[in-house]
Amino acid sequence: xxxxxxxxxxxxxxxxxxxxxxxxxxxxxxxxxxxxxxxxxxxxxxxxxxxxxxxxxxxxxxxxxxxxxxxxxxxxxxxxxxxxxxxxxxxxxxxxxxxxxxxxxxxxxxxxxxxxxxxxxxxxxxxxxxxxxxxxxxxxxxxxxxxxxxxxxxxxxxxxxxxxxxxxxxxxxxxxxxxxxxxxxxxxxxxxxxxxxxxxxxxxxxxxxxxxxxxxxxxxxxxxxxxxxxxxxxxxxxxxxxxxxxxxxxxxxxxxxxxxxxxxxxxxxxxxxxxxxxxxxxxxxxxxxxxxxxxxxxxxxxxxxxxxxxxxxxxxxxxxxxxxxxxxxxxxxxxxxxxxxxxxxxxxxxxxxxxxxxxxxxxxxxxxxxxxxxxxxxxxxxxxxxxxxxxxxxxxxxxxxxxxxxxxxxxxxxxxxxxxxxxxxxxxxxxxxxxxxxxxxxxxxxxxxxxxxxxxxxxx
Amino acid sequence: xxxxxxxxxxxxxxxxxxxxxxxxxxxxxxxxxxxxxxxxxxxxxxxxxxxxxxxxxxxxxxxxxxxxxxxxxxxxxxxxxxxxxxxxxxxxxxxxxxxxxxxxxxxxxxxxxxxxxxxxxxxxxxxxxxxxxxxxxxxxxxxxxxxxxxxxxxxxxxxxxxxxxxxxxxxxxxxxxxxxxxxxxxxxxxxxxxxxxxxxxxxxxxxxxxxxxxxxxxxxxxxxxxxxxxxxxxxxxxxxxxxxxxxxxxxxxxxxxxxxxxxxxxxxxxxxxxxxxxxxxxxxxxxxxxxxxxxxxxxxxxxxxxxxxxxxxxxxxxxxxxxxxxxxxxxxxxxxxxxxxxxxxxxxxxxxxxxxxxxxxxxxxxxxxxxxxxxxxxxxxxxxxxxxxxxxxxxxxxxxxxxxxxxxxxxxxxxxxxxxxxxxxxxxxxxxxxxxxxxxxxxxxxxxxxxxxxxxxxxx
Numbered sequence: 006x007x008x009x010x011x012x013x014x015x016x017x018x019x020x021x022x023x024x025x026x027x028x029x030x031x032x033x034x035x036x037x038x039x040x041x042x043x044x045x046x047x048x049x050x051x052x053x054x055x056x057x058x059x060x061x062x063x064x065x066x067x068x069x070x071x072x073x074x075x076x077x078x079x080x081x082x083x084x085x086x087x088x089x090x091x092x093x094x095x096x097x098x099x100x101x102x103x104x105x106x107x108x109x110x111x112x113x114x115x116x117x118x119x120x121x122x123x124x125x126x127x128x129x130x131x132x133x134x135x136x137x138x139x140x141x142x143x144x145x146x147x148x149x150x151x152x153x154x155x156x157x158x159x160x161x162x163x164x165x166x167x168x169x170x171x172x173x174x175x176x177x178x179x180x181x182x183x184x185x186x187x188x189x190x191x192x193x194x195x196x197x198x199x200x201x202x203x204x205x206x207x208x209x210x211x212x213x214x215x216x217x218x219x220x221x222x223x224x225x226x227x228x229x230x231x232x233x234x235x236x237x238x239x240x241x242x243x244x245x246x247x248x249x250x251x252x253x254x255x256x257x258x259x260x261x262x263x264x265x266x267x268x269x270x271x272x273x274x275x276x277x278x279x280x281x282x283x284x285x286x287x288x289x290x291x292x293x294x295x296x297x298x299x300x301x302x303x304x305x306x307x308x309x310x311x312x313x314x315x316x317x318x319x320x321x322x323x324x325x326x327x328x329x330x331x332x333x334x335x336x337x338x339x340x341x342x343x344x345x346x347x348x349x350x351x352x353x354x355x356x357x358x359x360x361x362x363x364x365x366x367x368x369x370x371x372x373x374x375x376x377x378x379x380x381x382x383x384x385x386x387x388x389x390x391x392x393x394x395x396x397x398x399x400x401x402x403x404x405x406x407x408x409x410x411x412x413x414x415x416x417x418x419x420x421x422x423x424x425x426x427x428x429x430x431x432x433x434x435x436x437x438x439x440x441x442x443x444x445x446x447x448x449x450x451x452x453x454x455x456x457x458x459x460x461x462x463x464x465x
Numbered sequence: 466x467x468x469x470x471x472x473x474x475x476x477x478x479x480x481x482x483x484x485x486x487x488x489x490x491x492x493x494x495x496x497x498x499x500x501x502x503x504x505x506x507x508x509x510x511x512x513x514x515x516x517x518x519x520x521x522x523x524x525x526x527x528x529x530x531x532x533x534x535x536x537x538x539x540x541x542x543x544x545x546x547x548x549x550x551x552x553x554x555x556x557x558x559x560x561x562x563x564x565x566x567x568x569x570x571x572x573x574x575x576x577x578x579x580x581x582x583x584x585x586x587x588x589x590x591x592x593x594x595x596x597x598x599x600x601x602x603x604x605x606x607x608x609x610x611x612x613x614x615x616x617x618x619x620x621x622x623x624x625x626x627x628x629x630x631x632x633x634x635x636x637x638x639x640x641x642x643x644x645x646x647x648x649x650x651x652x653x654x655x656x657x658x659x660x661x662x663x664x665x666x667x668x669x670x671x672x673x674x675x676x677x678x679x680x681x682x683x684x685x686x687x688x689x690x691x692x693x694x695x696x697x698x699x700x701x702x703x704x705x706x707x708x709x710x711x712x713x714x715x716x717x718x719x720x721x722x723x724x725x726x727x728x729x730x731x732x733x734x735x736x737x738x739x740x741x742x743x744x745x746x747x748x749x750x751x752x753x754x755x756x757x758x759x760x761x762x763x764x765x766x767x768x769x770x771x772x773x774x775x776x777x778x779x780x781x782x783x784x785x786x787x788x789x790x791x792x793x794x795x796x797x798x799x800x801x802x803x804x805x806x807x808x809x810x811x812x813x814x815x816x817x818x819x820x821x822x823x824x825x826x827x828x829x830x831x832x833x834x835x836x837x838x839x840x841x842x843x844x845x846x847x848x849x850x851x852x853x854x855x856x857x858x859x860x861x862x863x864x865x866x867x868x869x870x871x872x873x874x875x876x877x878x879x880x881x882x883x884x885x886x887x888x889x890x891x892x893x894x895x896x897x898x899x900x901x902x903x904x905x906x907x908x909x910x911x912x913x914x915x916x917x918x919x920x921x922x923x924x925x
């Protein structure tokens with residue numbers, strides 16, 4: 006927007022159209038404010054299903070919804086495509102790459118997280134992360150291409166062409182490993198009758214002693230047993246040392262021949278968090294007040310993965326969708342109250358745990374509700390299915406996902422197993438993979454502890 | 466396949482998995498032969514619907530089916546991913562880029578057509594053709610990006626950011642123009658409330674005096690009137706002189722400011738046809754005998770767009786799907802008879818015209834059956850819809866396309882309007898666009914006349 010409205014209408018800018026950005030915008034729609042969402046993509050991405058795209062179950066439009074389609078033209082919510090590079094807090098302007106600054110009266114920062122490689126050699130160059138559509142489409146083509154190459158030259162099987170190493174035992178890693186082994190054994194086995202698909206390997210590597218750390222030991226055990234029964238080699242307590250295009254080397258010296266390292270081990274804040282010049286935790290998350298506002302800037306809120314939001318009783322909240330959505334709704338309501346001339350909620354942000362779930366594969370998942378009830382197996386899987394259908398944005402995507410899942414459920418088919426990645430034909434156009442500073446050897450940013458005040462750093 | 470079977474099993478190689486290649490393979494499935502389809506992609510592409518991908522209606526997997534999924538593992542049909550660069554007719558080997566040659570006893574060449582630019586300056590660099598998934602995804606992102614850019618800087622509308630010039634008045638051009646104007650007026654108008662989408666232009670340019678040359682004048686008239694009523698500017702008898710990134714210049718000197726030239730004006734044979742070193746027509750198509758075999762090589766058949774197959778009464782057959790399918794079935798049956806020790810059909814290949822159809826947009830199409838009956842408007846459109854549903858390969862794609870069309874029909878929504886083209890972030894990875902030799906200034910390769918014998922050239 007080059008023309009600035011001189012109407013006195015309050016201007017709210019929301020940076021990021023992930024779970025948090027959308028949730029905040031929905032609260033602020035149809036208020037007197039002019040709300041502008043800025044995102045580098047024209048779509049909202051349902052990130053938790055990226056692994057289904059990577060394994061040929063869904064197509065990009067099934068999990069990506071055009072942002073402009075989500076907000077009705079009379080909602081007062083506008084969309085601007087652009088990459089936010091920083092914020093001029095004094096001038097109250099958001100800085101956009103190659104474009105004019107965008108003025109705000111209230112700002113909600115919800116730019117999310119990117120990939121952390123923890124400085125492990127080779128991960129940035131050869132790892133396949135799972136944070137964007139481009140990542141997943143690239144991984145899908147790569148996986149399928151290995152089978153094509155191995156059928157032409159079967160000696161490549163010995164070179165690890167059919168071996169996939171998934172690093173990270175959180176939900177993403179578990180889901181990716183489970184879905185990959187199903188793709189191999191139910192689909193590609195039939196696609197490649199002359200290839201010994203039985204010699205394919207899917208290895209799930211976790212540096213700590215357990216998969217799914219936040220889950221109950223019984224759920225973890227169920228996940229491990231189910232994965233193993235389906236053919237995944239689960240290796241816990243095994244850290245990675247380095248990766249080359251042809252092999253992964255573990256800390257204990259073990260060498261695994263593979264061309265495919267799926268990197269689901271770590272997230273790091275987005276580059277924007279570092280560019281703000283404000284106080285950050287060791288993991289890079291932006292330190293916020295109890296009401297999610299930025300210290301010294303009551304007109305700026307930080308929510309979602311980039312915020313170091315805390316529990317009432319202390320302790321950083323995890324970087325998960327529910328925290329992002331609840332925080333964004335809270336911040337949206339604070340802004341809405343102030344716009345409408347009301348007093349903002351004096352109560353601090355409180356996260357209400359709605360439970361955790363992870364799917365392992367067909368008829369297999371683990372679900373834990375707060376304060377006790379646990380489910381596993383088929384029941385938990387149907388719960389997962391129902392919840393994700395409800396959460397996928399937009400009716401059409403929901404219909405399409407349901408159709409695809411029903412089709413896959415009945416036939417085991419993966420219709421979207423296309424080798425179609427224009428990037429490979431030219432340059433590897435990876436999205437930026439960022440490293441943690443060497444001083445921060447945390448295993449997972451989710452486990453980023455609340456730093457003591459003296460540990461906090463103030464850049465600049 | 467590096468291991469050559471020494472079983473005496475006849476080896477049939479089919480080059481290309483388009484309409485022709487698939488049709489031939491289906492005839493040859495479950496015969497004693499070992500059939501291998503070689504294609505540079507792992508999917509069969511339903512090319513006639515590429516314009517729906519480009520305009521946000523369908524996703525790649527809706528119109529692309531994995532070839533390996535089409536043939537059951539016990540069908541005797543195998544698939545090899547690879548780019549065929551030539552044929553050693555004496556050694557009976559197909560040459561594959563970066564791979565070992567593939568031996569055959571019978572060969573069916575069905576490698577299709579590529580894009581012809583007729584040497585018009587700028588088309589190769591700046592034109593958007595519509596022959597591959599990559600083309601369509603690139604065009605979709607480009608179109609949507611122009612709207613995003615123009616909303617940020619409205620002066621770009623004067624620069625032609627919202628102007629699309631479609632060159633070529635055949636079915637592809639008509640369908641693309643009709644679908645683009647619907648996308649603009651029914652979807653993007655709501656997506657961009659602050660942009661004067663009413664100032665967008667869709668121009669359909671045709672060098673001859675008529676759209677849809679093979680149709681009856683009444684059908685043509687209906688197409689023109691419907692397109693105009695919906696907002697397409699139809700310019701017939703107007704040839705293009707050149708294109709730059711910012712404008713198209715016509716032969717009469719008219720300059721149209723635009724950043725989007727959709728090139729639907731010409732096809733040319735695939736590069737493989739030129740690499741064979743055999744007799745070709747002016748348009749590059751391979752001269753074949755009446756039974757579609759290659760002169761001097763009764764074990765080689767050429768079918769589909771790359772073959773200069775003729776009518777019984779003389780005259781080249783058009784490069785359309787029906788000719789490809791019927792020719793491939795005929796050639797497949799010839800090979801099948803010879804494999805099974807029977808005498809091949811002594812009758813020459815005869816093309817049976819099943820009629821022609823072109824869709825203009827919602828509730829609007831023209832359909833002509835052989836020998837008379839013509840339909841237009843909603844009835845013709847429903848006929849088009851039914852036929853395309855039947856022809857889309859694979860039940861799941863059919864279901865998905867039906868769902869998408871039903872959704873679009875009810876809501877006018879285009880769910881797949883994603884700006885997602887990793888290529889643009891790196892290098893422009895255009896598929897090769899080939900030029901006709903300067904000596905062949907034909908308007909459309911479809912209209913390639915049967916050359917008199919002295920016009921035929923024998924390269925090499």
